[in-house]
Amino acid sequence: MSQRLIDLAASIPLTDNHCHGVVRGNVERADFEIIATESDWPEPHGMTIFDSPVGIMMRSLCAPLLGLSKHCSPDEYFSRRYQLGQAEVTKILLPTTGIETFLVDSGFKSDNVLLPQEMATITPGTKAREIVRLETVAEGMARHTTADTFITDYADALALAAKDAVGFKSVMAYRYGLDFDPDRPTKAEVTKAAGEWLAEVATQRTPRMNHPVLLRHILWEAVDYRTAIQFHVGYGDSDIVMHRCDPTQMTEFLRRTVDLGVSIMLLHCYPFVRESGYLAQVYPHVYLDTGAAGHWTGLSSPTIIAESVEMAPMSKVLFSSDAFGLPELYYLGTHVWRVAMGKILQKWVDADGMGEKDAIKYLNWMANENARRAYRLL
Numbered sequence: 001m002s003q004r005l006i007d008l009a010a011s012i013p014l015t016d017n018h019c020h021g022v023v024r025g026n027v028e029r030a031d032f033e034i035i036a037t038e039s040d041w042p043e044p045h046g047m048t049i050f051d052s053p054v055g056i057m058m059r060s061l062c063a064p065l066l067g068l069s070k071h072c073s074p075d076e077y078f079s080r081r082y083q084l085g086q087a088e089v090t091k092i093l094l095p096t097t098g099i100e101t102f103l104v105d106s107g108f109k110s111d112n113v114l115l116p117q118e119m120a121t122i123t124p125g126t127k128a129r130e131i132v133r134l135e136t137v138a139e140g141m142a143r144h145t146t147a148d149t150f151i152t153d154y155a156d157a158l159a160l161a162a163k164d165a166v167g168f169k170s171v172m173a174y175r176y177g178l179d180f181d182p183d184r185p186t187k188a189e190v191t192k193a194a195g196e197w198l199a200e201v202a203t204q205r206t207p208r209m210n211h212p213v214l215l216r217h218i219l220w221e222a223v224d225y226r227t228a229i230q231f232h233v234g235y236g237d238s239d240i241v242m243h244r245c246d247p248t249q250m251t252e253f254l255r256r257t258v259d260l261g262v263s264i265m266l267l268h269c270y271p272f273v274r275e276s277g278y279l280a281q282v283y284p285h286v287y288l289d290t291g292a293a294g295h296w297t298g299l300s301s302p303t304i305i306a307e308s309v310e311m312a313p314m315s316k317v318l319f320s321s322d323a324f325g326l327p328e329l330y331y332l333g334t335h336v337w338r339v340a341m342g343k344i345l346q347k348w349v350d351a352d353g354m355g356e357k358d359a360i361k362y363l364n365w366m367a368n369e370n371a372r373r374a375y376r377l378l
Protein backbone atom coordinates (compact mmCIF):
# COMPACT_ATOMS: atom_id res chain seq x y z
CA MET A 1 0.00 0.00 0.00
CA SER A 2 1.25 3.47 -0.89
CA GLN A 3 1.53 6.18 1.74
CA ARG A 4 2.18 9.02 -0.69
CA LEU A 5 -1.09 10.95 -0.23
CA ILE A 6 -1.12 10.38 3.52
CA ASP A 7 2.44 11.73 3.78
CA LEU A 8 1.75 14.68 1.48
CA ALA A 9 -1.42 15.63 3.37
CA ALA A 10 0.52 15.50 6.63
CA SER A 11 3.04 18.05 5.46
CA ILE A 12 1.46 20.28 2.81
CA PRO A 13 1.45 24.01 3.74
CA LEU A 14 -2.09 25.27 4.32
CA THR A 15 -4.16 28.36 3.69
CA ASP A 16 -6.60 28.62 6.58
CA ASN A 17 -9.57 30.35 4.94
CA HIS A 18 -11.34 31.05 8.21
CA CYS A 19 -9.91 31.49 11.67
CA HIS A 20 -9.85 34.01 14.51
CA GLY A 21 -7.08 35.36 16.73
CA VAL A 22 -5.41 33.63 19.67
CA VAL A 23 -6.50 35.02 23.06
CA ARG A 24 -3.95 37.34 24.69
CA GLY A 25 -2.59 36.61 28.14
CA ASN A 26 -2.79 33.45 30.19
CA VAL A 27 -6.15 31.67 30.26
CA GLU A 28 -7.78 30.79 33.59
CA ARG A 29 -9.51 27.41 33.95
CA ALA A 30 -13.04 28.85 33.93
CA ASP A 31 -12.32 30.78 30.71
CA PHE A 32 -10.66 27.76 29.14
CA GLU A 33 -13.77 25.65 29.80
CA ILE A 34 -15.87 28.22 27.93
CA ILE A 35 -13.53 28.91 25.00
CA ALA A 36 -13.26 25.17 24.34
CA THR A 37 -16.97 24.88 23.50
CA GLU A 38 -19.65 26.74 21.54
CA SER A 39 -21.78 26.74 24.69
CA ASP A 40 -22.16 29.86 26.81
CA TRP A 41 -22.28 27.83 29.99
CA PRO A 42 -19.73 25.59 31.72
CA GLU A 43 -20.35 21.86 31.96
CA PRO A 44 -22.86 21.19 34.76
CA HIS A 45 -22.24 19.34 38.05
CA GLY A 46 -18.54 20.15 38.10
CA MET A 47 -17.90 18.18 34.91
CA THR A 48 -15.30 19.37 32.38
CA ILE A 49 -14.92 20.08 28.68
CA PHE A 50 -11.89 17.76 28.75
CA ASP A 51 -14.38 14.86 28.64
CA SER A 52 -15.98 16.09 25.39
CA PRO A 53 -14.70 15.08 21.91
CA VAL A 54 -12.45 18.15 21.66
CA GLY A 55 -11.05 17.72 25.17
CA ILE A 56 -10.38 14.01 24.70
CA MET A 57 -8.49 14.77 21.49
CA MET A 58 -6.58 17.60 23.18
CA ARG A 59 -5.36 15.23 25.89
CA SER A 60 -4.45 12.69 23.25
CA LEU A 61 -2.75 14.83 20.57
CA CYS A 62 -1.66 18.08 22.21
CA ALA A 63 -0.49 16.60 25.51
CA PRO A 64 2.75 15.05 24.13
CA LEU A 65 3.62 18.35 22.41
CA LEU A 66 3.41 20.07 25.79
CA GLY A 67 5.64 17.45 27.45
CA LEU A 68 2.82 15.41 28.96
CA SER A 69 1.95 11.76 28.53
CA LYS A 70 -0.76 10.91 25.99
CA HIS A 71 -4.27 10.71 27.50
CA CYS A 72 -3.22 12.56 30.66
CA SER A 73 -5.89 13.71 33.09
CA PRO A 74 -7.76 17.00 32.63
CA ASP A 75 -6.07 18.52 35.68
CA GLU A 76 -2.61 17.44 34.52
CA TYR A 77 -3.26 18.97 31.11
CA PHE A 78 -4.60 22.24 32.39
CA SER A 79 -1.94 22.78 35.03
CA ARG A 80 0.81 22.15 32.46
CA ARG A 81 -0.63 24.62 29.94
CA TYR A 82 -1.20 27.16 32.72
CA GLN A 83 2.37 26.79 33.96
CA LEU A 84 3.73 27.18 30.40
CA GLY A 85 1.38 30.11 29.78
CA GLN A 86 -0.79 30.87 26.77
CA ALA A 87 2.02 32.63 24.86
CA GLU A 88 4.37 29.68 25.22
CA VAL A 89 1.67 27.11 24.31
CA THR A 90 0.96 29.23 21.23
CA LYS A 91 4.64 29.30 20.32
CA ILE A 92 4.79 25.50 20.58
CA LEU A 93 1.55 24.59 18.82
CA LEU A 94 0.99 27.18 16.09
CA PRO A 95 4.16 26.40 14.08
CA THR A 96 3.22 22.69 14.08
CA THR A 97 0.01 23.45 12.16
CA GLY A 98 1.82 24.18 8.90
CA ILE A 99 -0.59 27.07 8.24
CA GLU A 100 1.20 29.44 5.90
CA THR A 101 -1.62 31.94 5.36
CA PHE A 102 -4.27 32.86 7.91
CA LEU A 103 -7.46 34.56 6.73
CA VAL A 104 -8.52 36.11 10.00
CA ASP A 105 -12.07 37.16 10.88
CA SER A 106 -11.26 40.25 12.91
CA GLY A 107 -14.83 40.99 14.00
CA PHE A 108 -15.37 38.65 16.96
CA LYS A 109 -14.16 39.53 20.49
CA SER A 110 -11.34 41.40 18.80
CA ASP A 111 -10.33 43.38 21.92
CA ASN A 112 -8.89 40.30 23.55
CA VAL A 113 -7.28 38.37 20.70
CA LEU A 114 -4.20 38.79 18.53
CA LEU A 115 -4.70 40.98 15.46
CA PRO A 116 -4.20 39.44 12.00
CA GLN A 117 -0.70 40.93 11.66
CA GLU A 118 0.24 39.59 15.11
CA MET A 119 -0.91 36.09 14.12
CA ALA A 120 1.63 36.22 11.29
CA THR A 121 4.53 36.97 13.62
CA ILE A 122 4.31 33.75 15.63
CA THR A 123 5.66 31.46 12.92
CA PRO A 124 8.37 32.92 10.66
CA GLY A 125 7.34 33.07 7.02
CA THR A 126 3.58 33.05 7.60
CA LYS A 127 1.11 35.63 6.31
CA ALA A 128 -2.22 36.87 7.58
CA ARG A 129 -4.98 38.64 5.68
CA GLU A 130 -8.10 40.16 7.12
CA ILE A 131 -11.76 39.25 6.60
CA VAL A 132 -14.14 42.06 7.56
CA ARG A 133 -17.32 41.23 9.43
CA LEU A 134 -20.18 43.25 7.97
CA GLU A 135 -22.21 43.50 11.18
CA THR A 136 -19.21 44.65 13.23
CA VAL A 137 -18.68 47.58 10.84
CA ALA A 138 -22.31 48.67 11.36
CA GLU A 139 -22.04 48.30 15.13
CA GLY A 140 -18.85 50.37 15.16
CA MET A 141 -20.59 53.35 13.56
CA ALA A 142 -23.88 53.13 15.49
CA ARG A 143 -22.97 56.02 17.78
CA HIS A 144 -21.87 58.28 14.91
CA THR A 145 -24.65 58.02 12.35
CA THR A 146 -28.28 58.98 11.81
CA ALA A 147 -31.15 57.36 9.98
CA ASP A 148 -30.75 59.80 7.10
CA THR A 149 -26.99 59.30 6.73
CA PHE A 150 -26.84 55.57 7.52
CA ILE A 151 -26.50 54.48 3.88
CA THR A 152 -23.56 56.75 3.05
CA ASP A 153 -21.94 56.36 6.48
CA TYR A 154 -22.03 52.56 6.17
CA ALA A 155 -20.66 52.68 2.62
CA ASP A 156 -17.76 54.86 3.82
CA ALA A 157 -17.08 52.73 6.92
CA LEU A 158 -17.12 49.53 4.87
CA ALA A 159 -14.77 50.96 2.25
CA LEU A 160 -12.33 51.98 4.99
CA ALA A 161 -12.53 48.59 6.76
CA ALA A 162 -12.13 46.72 3.47
CA LYS A 163 -9.03 48.64 2.40
CA ASP A 164 -6.59 45.81 3.12
CA ALA A 165 -9.07 42.94 3.45
CA VAL A 166 -9.51 39.95 1.13
CA GLY A 167 -13.19 39.28 1.85
CA PHE A 168 -16.24 39.81 4.02
CA LYS A 169 -18.06 37.71 6.56
CA SER A 170 -21.80 37.70 7.25
CA VAL A 171 -23.21 36.39 10.52
CA MET A 172 -26.76 36.60 9.20
CA ALA A 173 -27.21 33.07 10.61
CA TYR A 174 -26.67 34.42 14.14
CA ARG A 175 -28.55 37.67 13.82
CA TYR A 176 -31.60 36.48 11.87
CA GLY A 177 -31.29 33.13 10.07
CA LEU A 178 -30.39 32.06 6.56
CA ASP A 179 -34.08 32.19 5.63
CA PHE A 180 -33.71 35.94 5.05
CA ASP A 181 -35.61 37.86 2.36
CA PRO A 182 -33.33 37.74 -0.71
CA ASP A 183 -34.50 41.11 -2.06
CA ARG A 184 -32.19 44.09 -1.80
CA PRO A 185 -34.06 46.62 0.38
CA THR A 186 -34.87 50.03 -1.11
CA LYS A 187 -33.24 53.23 0.16
CA ALA A 188 -36.49 54.24 1.85
CA GLU A 189 -36.72 50.86 3.61
CA VAL A 190 -33.10 51.14 4.80
CA THR A 191 -33.58 54.68 6.13
CA LYS A 192 -36.71 53.67 8.01
CA ALA A 193 -34.97 50.55 9.39
CA ALA A 194 -31.93 52.60 10.43
CA GLY A 195 -34.20 54.89 12.46
CA GLU A 196 -35.71 51.88 14.22
CA TRP A 197 -32.37 50.25 14.88
CA LEU A 198 -30.64 53.41 16.12
CA ALA A 199 -33.50 54.05 18.55
CA GLU A 200 -33.14 50.50 19.84
CA VAL A 201 -29.36 50.53 20.25
CA ALA A 202 -29.37 53.95 21.92
CA THR A 203 -30.28 52.18 25.13
CA GLN A 204 -27.87 49.25 24.65
CA ARG A 205 -24.40 49.28 26.18
CA THR A 206 -23.00 47.51 23.12
CA PRO A 207 -24.90 47.97 19.85
CA ARG A 208 -25.89 44.72 18.20
CA MET A 209 -26.79 44.63 14.50
CA ASN A 210 -29.86 42.45 14.28
CA HIS A 211 -32.34 44.44 12.20
CA PRO A 212 -33.51 42.16 9.37
CA VAL A 213 -33.68 44.97 6.79
CA LEU A 214 -30.25 46.40 7.69
CA LEU A 215 -28.70 42.92 7.72
CA ARG A 216 -29.86 42.52 4.12
CA HIS A 217 -28.67 46.01 3.19
CA ILE A 218 -25.13 45.48 4.49
CA LEU A 219 -24.97 42.10 2.79
CA TRP A 220 -25.95 43.58 -0.57
CA GLU A 221 -23.41 46.38 -0.05
CA ALA A 222 -20.75 43.66 0.23
CA VAL A 223 -22.05 41.95 -2.93
CA ASP A 224 -21.20 45.17 -4.83
CA TYR A 225 -17.50 44.55 -4.10
CA ARG A 226 -17.60 41.37 -6.25
CA THR A 227 -15.30 39.57 -3.84
CA ALA A 228 -15.63 36.63 -1.43
CA ILE A 229 -18.35 36.72 1.23
CA GLN A 230 -18.19 34.14 3.98
CA PHE A 231 -21.40 32.92 5.61
CA HIS A 232 -21.54 31.24 8.95
CA VAL A 233 -23.51 28.02 8.27
CA GLY A 234 -24.80 25.43 10.72
CA TYR A 235 -23.78 25.02 14.33
CA GLY A 236 -22.66 27.89 16.50
CA ASP A 237 -23.27 29.19 20.00
CA SER A 238 -26.63 29.62 21.73
CA ASP A 239 -27.53 32.67 19.58
CA ILE A 240 -28.47 30.52 16.60
CA VAL A 241 -31.59 28.51 15.86
CA MET A 242 -30.04 25.53 14.14
CA HIS A 243 -32.72 24.69 11.58
CA ARG A 244 -32.60 28.29 10.29
CA CYS A 245 -28.86 27.91 9.61
CA ASP A 246 -29.34 25.33 6.86
CA PRO A 247 -27.73 26.96 3.77
CA THR A 248 -30.46 25.69 1.44
CA GLN A 249 -32.65 28.32 3.17
CA MET A 250 -30.76 30.97 1.21
CA THR A 251 -31.10 29.27 -2.16
CA GLU A 252 -32.94 32.27 -3.64
CA PHE A 253 -30.12 34.61 -2.59
CA LEU A 254 -27.65 32.24 -4.28
CA ARG A 255 -29.73 32.30 -7.47
CA ARG A 256 -29.76 36.09 -7.48
CA THR A 257 -26.01 36.44 -6.94
CA VAL A 258 -24.83 33.74 -9.34
CA ASP A 259 -23.80 36.22 -12.06
CA LEU A 260 -22.65 39.08 -9.87
CA GLY A 261 -18.97 38.17 -9.59
CA VAL A 262 -19.14 37.29 -5.90
CA SER A 263 -17.91 34.05 -4.27
CA ILE A 264 -20.07 32.65 -1.47
CA MET A 265 -18.02 30.77 1.09
CA LEU A 266 -20.08 28.43 3.30
CA LEU A 267 -18.16 28.02 6.56
CA HIS A 268 -18.33 25.17 9.10
CA CYS A 269 -21.48 23.66 7.61
CA TYR A 270 -22.00 21.01 10.33
CA PRO A 271 -24.45 19.27 10.26
CA PHE A 272 -25.41 20.63 6.81
CA VAL A 273 -22.23 19.47 5.07
CA ARG A 274 -24.16 17.50 2.46
CA GLU A 275 -26.53 20.40 1.79
CA SER A 276 -23.50 22.68 1.37
CA GLY A 277 -21.82 20.18 -0.96
CA TYR A 278 -24.97 20.11 -3.06
CA LEU A 279 -25.06 23.92 -3.29
CA ALA A 280 -21.36 23.98 -4.23
CA GLN A 281 -22.07 21.57 -7.06
CA VAL A 282 -25.09 23.44 -8.42
CA TYR A 283 -24.00 27.07 -8.03
CA PRO A 284 -20.68 28.05 -9.61
CA HIS A 285 -19.97 30.75 -7.00
CA VAL A 286 -20.50 28.55 -3.91
CA TYR A 287 -17.68 26.95 -1.89
CA LEU A 288 -17.62 25.07 1.41
CA ASP A 289 -15.39 24.03 4.27
CA THR A 290 -15.79 22.00 7.43
CA GLY A 291 -13.92 24.35 9.76
CA ALA A 292 -14.30 23.58 13.44
CA ALA A 293 -16.14 20.35 12.68
CA GLY A 294 -12.61 18.95 12.85
CA HIS A 295 -11.95 19.82 16.44
CA TRP A 296 -15.47 19.85 17.89
CA THR A 297 -16.26 16.36 16.60
CA GLY A 298 -12.87 14.95 17.55
CA LEU A 299 -12.49 11.29 16.70
CA SER A 300 -15.66 11.34 14.59
CA SER A 301 -14.40 14.15 12.34
CA PRO A 302 -13.19 11.92 9.44
CA THR A 303 -16.83 11.12 8.62
CA ILE A 304 -17.73 14.80 8.36
CA ILE A 305 -14.63 15.70 6.36
CA ALA A 306 -15.47 12.80 4.01
CA GLU A 307 -18.95 14.27 3.47
CA SER A 308 -17.37 17.51 2.22
CA VAL A 309 -15.99 15.70 -0.84
CA GLU A 310 -19.04 13.53 -1.54
CA MET A 311 -20.61 15.83 -4.10
CA ALA A 312 -18.86 19.18 -4.41
CA PRO A 313 -16.32 19.56 -7.21
CA MET A 314 -12.75 19.36 -5.93
CA SER A 315 -12.33 23.00 -6.91
CA LYS A 316 -14.97 24.05 -4.33
CA VAL A 317 -13.74 22.48 -1.07
CA LEU A 318 -11.45 24.50 1.20
CA PHE A 319 -9.55 23.97 4.39
CA SER A 320 -10.26 26.05 7.47
CA SER A 321 -9.62 25.56 11.16
CA ASP A 322 -12.21 28.05 12.45
CA ALA A 323 -9.96 28.08 15.49
CA PHE A 324 -10.61 30.78 18.08
CA GLY A 325 -8.62 31.70 21.14
CA LEU A 326 -6.82 28.49 22.09
CA PRO A 327 -3.74 27.42 20.11
CA GLU A 328 -4.85 23.81 20.65
CA LEU A 329 -7.80 24.41 18.32
CA TYR A 330 -5.54 25.51 15.43
CA TYR A 331 -3.43 22.41 15.91
CA LEU A 332 -6.34 19.99 16.20
CA GLY A 333 -8.34 21.50 13.33
CA THR A 334 -5.32 21.23 11.06
CA HIS A 335 -4.21 17.80 12.20
CA VAL A 336 -7.58 16.07 11.80
CA TRP A 337 -8.11 17.57 8.32
CA ARG A 338 -4.65 16.46 7.20
CA VAL A 339 -5.16 12.91 8.48
CA ALA A 340 -8.71 12.54 7.16
CA MET A 341 -8.06 14.06 3.72
CA GLY A 342 -4.84 12.07 3.30
CA LYS A 343 -6.67 8.82 4.06
CA ILE A 344 -9.63 9.63 1.79
CA LEU A 345 -7.43 10.43 -1.21
CA GLN A 346 -5.11 7.50 -0.53
CA LYS A 347 -8.08 5.13 -0.38
CA TRP A 348 -9.38 6.37 -3.74
CA VAL A 349 -5.95 6.05 -5.33
CA ASP A 350 -5.42 2.57 -3.87
CA ALA A 351 -8.79 1.47 -5.25
CA ASP A 352 -7.64 2.82 -8.65
CA GLY A 353 -10.64 5.14 -8.70
CA MET A 354 -8.42 8.20 -8.96
CA GLY A 355 -5.00 8.70 -10.49
CA GLU A 356 -2.23 9.65 -8.08
CA LYS A 357 -1.38 12.75 -10.09
CA ASP A 358 -4.98 13.93 -9.84
CA ALA A 359 -5.09 13.19 -6.11
CA ILE A 360 -1.97 15.28 -5.51
CA LYS A 361 -3.44 18.11 -7.56
CA TYR A 362 -6.74 18.02 -5.65
CA LEU A 363 -4.97 17.97 -2.31
CA ASN A 364 -3.12 21.12 -3.29
CA TRP A 365 -6.33 22.74 -4.53
CA MET A 366 -8.15 22.09 -1.25
CA ALA A 367 -5.17 23.05 0.89
CA ASN A 368 -4.34 26.28 -0.97
CA GLU A 369 -5.36 26.88 -4.55
CA ASN A 370 -9.13 27.01 -4.08
CA ALA A 371 -8.65 29.71 -1.45
CA ARG A 372 -6.21 31.60 -3.66
CA ARG A 373 -8.74 31.62 -6.49
CA ALA A 374 -11.85 32.45 -4.43
CA TYR A 375 -10.19 35.23 -2.38
CA ARG A 376 -7.92 36.34 -5.24
CA LEU A 377 -4.85 36.02 -3.00
CA LEU A 378 -1.59 37.08 -4.57
Ligand SMILES: [Zn+2]
Binding pocket: 018, 019, 020, 105, 322
Ligand atom coordinates in the same frame (compact mmCIF):
# COMPACT_ATOMS: atom_id res chain seq x y z
ZN1 LIG B 1 -15.41 31.28 13.14
